[in-house]
Amino acid sequence: MPYDYRSYPYVAPPGLTAPEPRHKVVVVGAGPIGLAMALELANHGVASVVLDDNNVVSMGSRAICWSKRSLEIFDRLGIGDKVLAKGVTWSVGRICHGDDEIFHFDLEREPGQKMPPFVNLQQYYVEEFLVDRAMDHPLVDLRFKNRVTALDQGEDTAHVTVKTPDGSYGLKADYVLACDGARSTLRAMLGLDFEGELFEERFLIADVEMEADFPSERWFWFEPTFHDGQSALLHRQADNIYRIDLQLGWDADPDEERKPENVVPRVEKLVGPDFELDWVSIYSFQCRRLKTFVHHRVIFAGDSAHVVSPFGARGGNGGMQDVDNLGWKLAAVLHGRAPRTLLDSYDRERVFGADENIAQSSRATRFMTPAPGVERLFRDQVLALAGKAAFAQGWVNSGRLSTPCVYPGLGPDDPHLPALTRPGSVAVDAPQGNRWLLDTLGGTVKLLAVNCTAPEGLEAETVAAELNDEVQRRYLGEAEQALYLVRPDQVIAARWVEPERRKIATAIRALWEGRP
Amino acid sequence: MKLIDTPNLDDHDAFYAELLAAHRGLSEAQSHALNAQLILILANHIGDREVLSEALALARKR
Numbered sequence: 161m162p163y164d165y166r167s168y169p170y171v172a173p174p175g176l177t178a179p180e181p182r183h184k185v186v187v188v189g190a191g192p193i194g195l196a197m198a199l200e201l202a203n204h205g206v207a208s209v210v211l212d213d214n215n216v217v218s219m220g221s222r223a224i225c226w227s228k229r230s231l232e233i234f235d236r237l238g239i240g241d242k243v244l245a246k247g248v249t250w251s252v253g254r255i256c257h258g259d260d261e262i263f264h265f266d267l268e269r270e271p272g273q274k275m276p277p278f279v280n281l282q283q284y285y286v287e288e289f290l291v292d293r294a295m296d297h298p299l300v301d302l303r304f305k306n307r308v309t310a311l312d313q314g315e316d317t318a319h320v321t322v323k324t325p326d327g328s329y330g331l332k333a334d335y336v337l338a339c340d341g342a343r344s345t346l347r348a349m350l351g352l353d354f355e356g357e358l359f360e361e362r363f364l365i366a367d368v369e370m371e372a373d374f375p376s377e378r379w380f381w382f383e384p385t386f387h388d389g390q391s392a393l394l395h396r397q398a399d400n401i402y403r404i405d406l407q408l409g410w411d412a413d414p415d416e417e418r419k420p421e422n423v424v425p426r427v428e429k430l431v432g433p434d435f436e437l438d439w440v441s442i443y444s445f446q447c448r449r450l451k452t453f454v455h456h457r458v459i460f461a462g463d464s465a466h467v468v469s470p471f472g473a474r475g476g477n478g479g480m481q482d483v484d485n486l487g488w489k490l491a492a493v494l495h496g497r498a499p500r501t502l503l504d505s506y507d508r509e510r511v512f513g514a515d516e517n518i519a520q521s522s523r524a525t526r527f528m529t530p531a532p533g534v535e536r537l538f539r540d541q542v543l544a545l546a547g548k549a550a551f552a553q554g555w556v557n558s559g560r561l562s563t564p565c566v567y568p569g570l571g572p573d574d575p576h577l578p579a580l581t582r583p584g585s586v587a588v589d590a591p592q593g594n595r596w597l598l599d600t601l602g603g604t605v606k607l608l609a610v611n612c613t614a615p616e617g618l619e620a621e622t623v624a625a626e627l628n629d630e631v632q633r634r635y636l637g638e639a640e641q642a643l644y645l646v647r648p649d650q651v652i653a654a655r656w657v658e659p660e661r662r663k664i665a666t667a668i669r670a671l672w673e674g675r676p
Numbered sequence: 677m678k679l680i681d682t683p684n685l686d687d688h689d690a691f692y693a694e695l696l697a698a699h700r701g702l703s704e705a706q707s708h709a710l711n712a713q714l715i716l717i718l719a720n721h722i723g724d725r726e727v728l729s730e731a732l733a734l735a736r737k738r
C-alpha cells in the first residue's frame with residue numbers, strides 16, 4: 161500500500177489579527193530536524209513556534225536508515241516505540257562485485273542496549289510520528305502553510321515575516337532556528353553560502369513495492385551485470401517497499417531517466433517483473449556545509465547547515481545529532497542557566513561533527529564513483545583484492561554508516577578507563593534492572609557513579625549505576641571504580657577513577673560555559 | 677623520520693629481478709593493476725600511517 165499523504169490543517173495564526181508577544185524560539189521548517197528540535201526544546205521546558213511552508217510530510221521517501229543514536233533520541237522525544245514497531249530492523253550488509261558476494265558484515269546488535277544498530281523507516285513515517293507528537297504537545301505551536309519570506313536581526317532579537325494563505329504577519333523571537341533544509345531560504349536571506357564539493361554523478365533512486373521475501377539486509381553491488389558496470393543498492397523498508405539506488409553516470413539526462421518507461425526495465429533487471437513503482441527521483445550529491453552554524457540570533461541545524469551524499473546515512477542522522485547538541489544548550493541560555501558562550505560550543509562541536517560526516521560521505525562517494533584513470537584503477541584493485549585477502553574487505557567503501565562523533569577537547573580523562581566511553585563520546589547504553597542506563601541518565605547533568613559514591617554538595621544529580629557485565633565492560637574496564645560527568649545530551653564530559661570534589665566542580669562549571 | 681630510506685633489504689638486486697619477472701607477459705593495464713595491488717598489500721603490511729605518509733612524500737619529491 162502506498163503511503164497515504166494526509167494534509168494537516170492550516171489555522172489562521174493569531175499574528176494576522178494582532179501582534180503576537182515575543183516568542184522564545186521560532187523554528188523554521190517542519191522536516192525531521194525542525195520537528196525534533198521543537199520537541200527537544202519542549203523536553204527542556206522551552207516553548208517554540210514551528211513554521212512550515214507546506215502541509216504534508218516529506219514527499220517521496222528520502223531518509224530510510226536511522227542510526228542507533230537517532231533511535232535513542234526518538235525515544236526521548238516519545239516516538240521510539242512507534243519507529244521500532246513500524247520500521248525494519250537490520251544488521252547484515254552484503255557487498256557484491258559483479259554478481260558475486262565478496263563479503264558481508266554484521267553490525268550485530270551489541271547485547272545489553274535498548275536500541276538496535278539500524279532501523280529502516282521511510283522519512284514520511286518519521287515525520288508523521290513527530291508531527292502527531294508535536295501537535296499534542298502544549299509547548300509546540302506548529303503552523304502549516306506558514307512560509308518565512310524575510311528575516312532581520314537586532315541586538316537581542318530576530319524577526320521573521322511569514323506568508324500564509326490569509327496574508328503576511330511578523331514574529332519576533334529571542335532565537336530563530338533555521339531548519340529549512342538543503343535549499344534553505346534563510347541561508348540565502350543572510351547571504352551565506354555552502355563550501356565544499358559537488359559530485360559529478362547522478363543516481364536514480366526508486367522505491368518499489370513488491371511481495372518479495374528478500375531478507376532485511378543491505379545489498380550493495382559494484383559493477384553488477386544487471387546494471388552495466390555501475391553501482392547498485394537494494395534496501396528494505398516498511399510496508400514491503402524496497403529502496404533501489406542505481407548509479408547513472410553524469411551524462412544521464414534526468415528528465416529522460418525519470419520516465420517510468422526507462423525506470424521499469426532497469427528495476428526489472430534487478431528484482432524481476434512483479435513490482436509497483438512507488439516513487440522515483442534523480443539525484444546528484446554534494447558534501448558541503450556552512451562555515452559557521454551560529455549567526456547571532458539565527459542558528460542553523462540539519463540540511464540547512466550541511467549536506468552529504470546519502471551513502472552512510474549521515475544526513476538525517478547527522479541532523480538529529482545537531483538537535484541533541486543544541487537543545488539543552490539553547491534551553492540553558494534561555495533559562496539564564498548558562499552564558500551565551502555555550503552556543504559557541506554548538507558551533508564548534510557540530511562543525512566538527514559535520515566535517516566528519518562530510519569526510520566519510522565524500523570518501524564513500526569517491527569509492528563508488530571513481531574518476532577515470534588512477535582513481536578507478538585503485539578502486540578496482542581494492543575490489544579484486546577483497547576476494548582474496550581479508551584486509552581489503554575493510555577497504556571496500558559502500559558507505560560508512562552513521563555513528564556519533566567523539567567531540568574533541570572534553571575531559572579530564574583517566575587512561576585506565578575504556579576508550580569506548582572516553583570524554584566526548586555519547587554514553588553507551590546498558591541494562592539497569594528492568595530499565596536502561598540512557599533512560600536513567602535522562603536529559604539533565606548527571607554524575608554516574610560506578611562502584612563509588614560521588615562527593616556531596618555538587619550541582620549535579622548522582623545516579624548510582626547497577627554493576628553488571630555491560631557496565632563493567634563499558635564503564636570500568638580494569639578499574640575498580642569510576643565517576644562519570646554526563647551532559648544533558650548524554651555526552652560524557654569528564655571521568656575520574658579517583659574523584660575529587662574540586663575537580664568535579666571545575667568540570668561542571670566548564671560544561672555550562674561550553675569551554676573546550 | 678620513521679621511514680627507512682637507507683639500505684634495508686638484503687639482496688635487493690634479486691628482488692628487483694623478481695619484481696620485473698612478476699610483470700612479464702602482462703599488458704600495460706595488467707601491470708598497473710598489479711602495481712596497485714602491490715601498494716595496497718604492502719601498505720596494509722606496513723600498518724603505520726606515518727611511515728606511509730612519509731613514503732608518499734618521498735615518492736612525490738622531485
Ligand SMILES: Cc1cc2nc3c(=O)[nH]c(=O)nc-3n(C[C@H](O)[C@H](O)[C@H](O)COP(=O)(O)OP(=O)(O)OC[C@H]3O[C@@H](n4cnc5c(N)ncnc54)[C@H](O)[C@@H]3O)c2cc1C
Nearest residue numbers: 189191192193213223224225308340341462463475476477
Ligand atoms: C535519496 C536520499 C536518501 C537519504 N537517505 C538518508 C538516510 O538513509 N538516512 C538519513 O539519516 N538521511 C538520509 N537522507 C538525508 C535526509 O533526507 C535529510 O538529511 C533530512 O531530510 C534533513 O532534514 P531537515 O529537517 O534538515 O530538512 P528537510 O527535510 O528538507 O525539511 C525542511 C523543511 O523546511 C520547510 N521550509 C523550507 N523553506 C521554508 C520557509 N522559507 N518557510 C517555512 N518552511 C520552509 C520545507 O517545506 C521542509 O518541510 C537522504 C536524502 C536523500 C535525498
